Amino acid sequence: MKDEVTRDERVDNLKGMGCSRKRVEDARFTQGKGNYVDDIKLDGMLFGDFVRSPYAHARIKSIDTAAALEVPGVLAVLTAADLEPLGLHWMPTLAGDKQMVLADGKVLFQGQEVAYVVAEDRYAAADGIEAVEVDYEELPVLVDPFEALKSDVVLREDLVAEDGTLPDGAHGPRKHHNHIFTWEAGDKEPTEQVIANAEVVAEESMYYHRTHPCPLETCGCVASMDKVNGKLTLGGTFQAPHAIRTVVSLISGIEEHNIRVISPDIGGGFGNKVGAYSGYVCSVVASIVTGKPVKWIEDRMDNLMTTAFARDYWMKGKISATPEGKITGLHCHVTADHGGFDACADPTKFPAGFMNICTGSYDIPTAYLEVDGVYTNKAPGGVSYRCSFRVTEAVYFIERMIEVLAIKLDMDAAELRRINFIKKEQFPYTAALGWEYDSGDYHTAWDKALKAVDYDGLRAEQTQRVADFKAGKTRKLMGIGLSFFTEIVGAGPVKNCDILGLGMFDSCEIRIHPTGSAIARLGTISQGQGHATTFAQILASEIGLPADSITIEEGDTDTAPYGLGTYGSRSTPVAGAATAMAGRKIRAKAQMIAAYLLEVHDDDVEFDVDRFAVKGAPEKFKTMKEIAFAAYNQAIPGLEPGLEAVSYYDPPNMTYPFGAYVCVMDIDVDTGVPDIRRFYALDDCGTRINPMIIEGQVHGGLTEALAVALGQEIAYDKMGNCKTGTLMDFFLPTAWEVPNYETDYTVTPSPHHPIGAKGVGESPHVGGVPCFSNAVQDAFRPFGNTHTNMPHDHWRIWKTANDLGLHG
Amino acid sequence: MSKKQHYAITVNGKEEEFLAEPRELLIYTLRERLNITGPHIGCETSHCGACTVTIDGKSVKACTMFVAQANGKDITTIEGIGGPDNLHPLQNAFKEHHGLQCGYCTPGMIIRATKLLEEIPNPTEEEIRFGMSGNICRCTGYQNIVKSIQAAAAEMNAAKEAAE
Numbered sequence: 001m002k003d004e005v006t007r008d009e010r011v012d013n014l015k016g017m018g019c020s021r022k023r024v025e026d027a028r029f030t031q032g033k034g035n036y037v038d039d040i041k042l043d044g045m046l047f048g049d050f051v052r053s054p055y056a057h058a059r060i061k062s063i064d065t066a067a068a069l070e071v072p073g074v075l076a077v078l079t080a081a082d083l084e085p086l087g088l089h090w091m092p093t094l095a096g097d098k099q100m101v102l103a104d105g106k107v108l109f110q111g112q113e114v115a116y117v118v119a120e121d122r123y124a125a126a127d128g129i130e131a132v133e134v135d136y137e138e139l140p141v142l143v144d145p146f147e148a149l150k151s152d153v154v155l156r157e158d159l160v161a162e163d164g165t166l167p168d169g170a171h172g173p174r175k176h177h178n179h180i181f182t183w184e185a186g187d188k189e190p191t192e193q194v195i196a197n198a199e200v201v202a203e204e205s206m207y208y209h210r211t212h213p214c215p216l217e218t219c220g221c222v223a224s225m226d227k228v229n230g231k232l233t234l235g236g237t238f239q240a241p242h243a244i245r246t247v248v249s250l251i252s253g254i255e256e257h258n259i260r261v262i263s264p265d266i267g268g269g270f271g272n273k274v275g276a277y278s279g280y281v282c283s284v285v286a287s288i289v290t291g292k293p294v295k296w297i298e299d300r301m302d303n304l305m306t307t308a309f310a311r312d313y314w315m316k317g318k319i320s321a322t323p324e325g326k327i328t329g330l331h332c333h334v335t336a337d338h339g340g341f342d343a344c345a346d347p348t349k350f351p352a353g354f355m356n357i358c359t360g361s362y363d364i365p366t367a368y369l370e371v372d373g374v375y376t377n378k379a380p381g382g383v384s385y386r387c388s389f390r391v392t393e394a395v396y397f398i399e400r401m402i403e404v405l406a407i408k409l410d411m412d413a414a415e416l417r418r419i420n421f422i423k424k425e426q427f428p429y430t431a432a433l434g435w436e437y438d439s440g441d442y443h444t445a446w447d448k449a450l451k452a453v454d455y456d457g458l459r460a461e462q463t464q465r466v467a468d469f470k471a472g473k474t475r476k477l478m479g480i481g482l483s484f485f486t487e488i489v490g491a492g493p494v495k496n497c498d499i500l501g502l503g504m505f506d507s508c509e510i511r512i513h514p515t516g517s518a519i520a521r522l523g524t525i526s527q528g529q530g531h532a533t534t535f536a537q538i539l540a541s542e543i544g545l546p547a548d549s550i551t552i553e554e555g556d557t558d559t560a561p562y563g564l565g566t567y568g569s570r571s572t573p574v575a576g577a578a579t580a581m582a583g584r585k586i587r588a589k590a591q592m593i594a595a596y597l598l599e600v601h602d603d604d605v606e607f608d609v610d611r612f613a614v615k616g617a618p619e620k621f622k623t624m625k626e627i628a629f630a631a632y633n634q635a636i637p638g639l640e641p642g643l644e645a646v647s648y649y650d651p652p653n654m655t656y657p658f659g660a661y662v663c664v665m666d667i668d669v670d671t672g673v674p675d676i677r678r679f680y681a682l683d684d685c686g687t688r689i690n691p692m693i694i695e696g697q698v699h700g701g702l703t704e705a706l707a708v709a710l711g712q713e714i715a716y717d718k719m720g721n722c723k724t725g726t727l728m729d730f731f732l733p734t735a736w737e738v739p740n741y742e743t744d745y746t747v748t749p750s751p752h753h754p755i756g757a758k759g760v761g762e763s764p765h766v767g768g769v770p771c772f773s774n775a776v777q778d779a780f781r782p783f784g785n786t787h788t789n790m791p792h793d794h795w796r797i798w799k800t801a802n803d804l805g806l807h808g
Numbered sequence: 809m810s811k812k813q814h815y816a817i818t819v820n821g822k823e824e825e826f827l828a829e830p831r832e833l834l835i836y837t838l839r840e841r842l843n844i845t846g847p848h849i850g851c852e853t854s855h856c857g858a859c860t861v862t863i864d865g866k867s868v869k870a871c872t873m874f875v876a877q878a879n880g881k882d883i884t885t886i887e888g889i890g891g892p893d894n895l896h897p898l899q900n901a902f903k904e905h906h907g908l909q910c911g912y913c914t915p916g917m918i919i920r921a922t923k924l925l926e927e928i929p930n931p932t933e934e935e936i937r938f939g940m941s942g943n944i945c946r947c948t949g950y951q952n953i954v955k956s957i958q959a960a961a962a963e964m965n966a967a968k969e970a971a972e
């Protein structure tokens with residue numbers, strides 16, 4: 001058989017790893033044919049919606065539903081009293097706490113779910129909500145975690161024993177009735193000693209404000225109980241459909257095989273859609289009660305006020321160094337505001353997530369971290385908004401501390417970073433707070449970034465600008481924001497990482513069809529990342545069939561293998577690895593089939609792009625397409641028919657993507673308006689699967705970082721009223737505010753990942769926030785600024801200028 | 809006790825007649841009554857633009873318009889500009905230039921862009937960014953949306969020139 005096609009053409013035909021394959025998802029999305037949860041329409045479907053508390057802290061004296069039940073179209077109103085006999089008035093949170101499904105005697109935050117109205121459509125439900133009468137008795141409100149830790153007001157009476165003592169929480173002893181946990185990492189005394197004896201110590205307190213992931217599609221579900229067959233189908237915006245199935249089974253008592261959870265197309269997640277919410281539980285109950293499908297869809301205000309806030313960390317740091325700038329110790333204390341219930345989405349052993357990655361990219365010999373979780377009258381959540389478990393907070397902390405130390409040392413912050421980077425030859429590197437970084441080459445990335453932006457030239461320009469400003473020639477300052485970040489993603493080794501006892505492995509199952517096409521199913525679920533495109537590319541390279549001939553399917557627990565879902569940049573590191581491993585199992589069997597067909601020993605054939613060829617005789621080969629057909633249709637001694645494989649992958653370690661970002665900003669001191677003149681982002685995510693998609697992820701992550709750094713916040717007044725419940729008040733950048741980004745890369749593969757990939761979706765957010773913030777702070781540094789808190793909206797920037805006396 | 813009124817609207821060239829309460833928002837009329845689910849709901853306060861449609865030649869956010877206000881009007885949604893056999897240049901350009909990720913904003917984004925390119929057939933980047941600023945995307949950072957619209961504009965202008 002003559003081979004007419006060149007090897008390069010065969011590689012190109014596969015559209016495998018490394019090419020910018022166009023997305024297979026886009027046809028339906030660009031033609032309005034996506035299938036999101038609110039597009040689901042079932043016969044007789046009802047609509048459920050919540051009566052929500054207007055108060056942040058109140059006792060509920062009574063709930064009168066009689067008038068609501070008279071409203072045309074209203075079928076039922078559920079309260080905690082209705083759920084209690086089922087044991088469903090409270091539910092477990094992902095953090096080991098429990099949370100009211102519907103208010104049980106009191107409310108702890110504004111917007112809390114009080115009653116669930118089930119009606120024929122959403123208008124009737126809204127009318128019903130208006131007619132429910134709730135009699136509240138207001139209680140003192142605690143919105144400040146420091147006050148909460150001193151206050152006599154008890155927020156969670158359910159967590160205080162009758163004799164007034166405090167039983168241990170899920171993460172150990174509690175110091176006060178509003179205290180949740182203390183979590184420590186590192187060595188306390190040695191760190192304190194190093195800092196006490198250091199020649200140079202910089203200290204800073206910073207507040208990483210509360211914000212929200214705010215995907216464009218809110219959360220929602222459709223619960224449909226088929227009483228005839230005893231099957232519950234729950235479709236919804238779930239970033240972890242299998243975990244939701246298990247949780248629903250555990251709390252409802254319905255056997256897991258009778259529950260089918262479906263995540264349809266998801267309109268962005270960013271961490272918002274990891275948790276279990278009251279809407280899911282109430283919809284399931286309502287469907288069981290009414291025997292009809294019940295839909296629940298949040299409106300934007302519900303979304304911003306009740307499901308899944310992020311951040312809200314009060315961080316206090318001390319960093320010590322030699323006069324030459326070598327860092328010797330780092331101390332960090334966090335007061336973490338968790339709201340009314342501890343519903344943080346972190347692996348069980350990590351109540352503060354991976355905050356202990358806060359030594360960052362630096363070789364810091366001694367470090368100590370202590371985090372205190374606190375209850376307040378704010379919404380629960382604490383999710384990882386486009387980051388892996390509190391890594392955004394950790395990286396912001398260290399990248400600010402580096403800047404503050406540079407000021408103290410009167411040293412260039414870029415040089416200070418370079419002096420302290422973990423060196424290439426130190427990997428795998430065990431950090432002072434315990435993590436083992438898999439691989440990195442920070443100096444190369446940093447030098448490339450600084451050269452690309454002409455860093456020295458920028459500093460010279462900035463010096464001139466300061467002189468011009470002082471001379472009255474301009475009213476614009478120039479800030480150069482630097483950030484070098486190391487992410488920790490891909491949770492995780494099951495031995496370290498579980499959520500509610502569910503190990504954080506992931507999975508892929510492949511079926512090759514006889515004519516040489518395939519379907520692969522995964523335990524993850526795309527929310528815009530393009531899994532259907534990229535996972536097919538991984539497989540194409542692994543099994544030698546074109547990506548265009550491989551369907552990727554996720555999100556249906558009846559068909560997909562068990563997995564822990566998509567968040568914390570874990571899809572590529574974990575499910576991507578499972579995909580490669582399952583592909584290799586396919587290839588191993590294909591090798592035996594090829595050897596049989598070519599009448600040689602198994603070891604005498606080798607894989608080459610899309611075929612197995614006889615070693616030393618490449619003209620003798622069988623393509624994977626031919627092998628697939630033979631697998632099903634040729635009786636091969638000693639081999640079962642068929643070509644399928646499944647892999648459950650428990651990663652040996654997490655992956656550590658990193659990157660170097662530089663932002664150049666002009667700031668009008670009289671209006672407080674920042675103008676992002678340039679943003680350069682170098683990302684090292686290990687092996688690159690689809691450069692087009694990587695770039696898209698970087699653009700998007702940076703834009704969410706811009707939002708958080710420059711204006712986006714969930715803010716409360718002293719009464720616990722949420723002041724940012726609509727998109728009028730909650731900043732989402734438009735095309736007008738967002739710059740063009742320059743992207744760049746280095747490639748340092750992960751040594752333990754089968755294809756060397758590390759994950760990229762969250763890096764730009766993690767690295768971007770400190771970069772934007774550092775740019776603002778750097779603009780004011782020549783005038784005495786050390787640190788100001790985010791978000792740097794126009795008012796706060798103006799105020800910084802004013803406080804520094806720049807308004808004359 | 810029916811508060812329903814009779815309405816007639818034209819959607820994507822098809823006349824639709826139905827009874828509805830005047831308070832019904834147009835987005836629900838489209839999505840739930842007429843099963844046109846391309847336009848999405850992101851905020852219900854006119855901020856995000858996921859529900860954008862064209863009404864009598866203007867870009868309108870269907871989440872803040874009552875069906876009563878839309879009576880007798882001619883409405884175009886994403887479903888009305890092109891399909892599998894006749895993709896609109898914008899639909900193609902968004903795919904070619906990775907102008908979308910989760911896809912939730914995309915129908916509103918593209919339908920708005922069709923109007924923008926009618927208003928300004930050869931827009932500058934600044935005009936695109938300003939003209940699209942009523943539509944929020946949480947995924948892409950807009951850079952590739954701008955690129956997609958520029959590419960579609962070039963293609964449409966070239967086609968127009970060839971036809972003249």
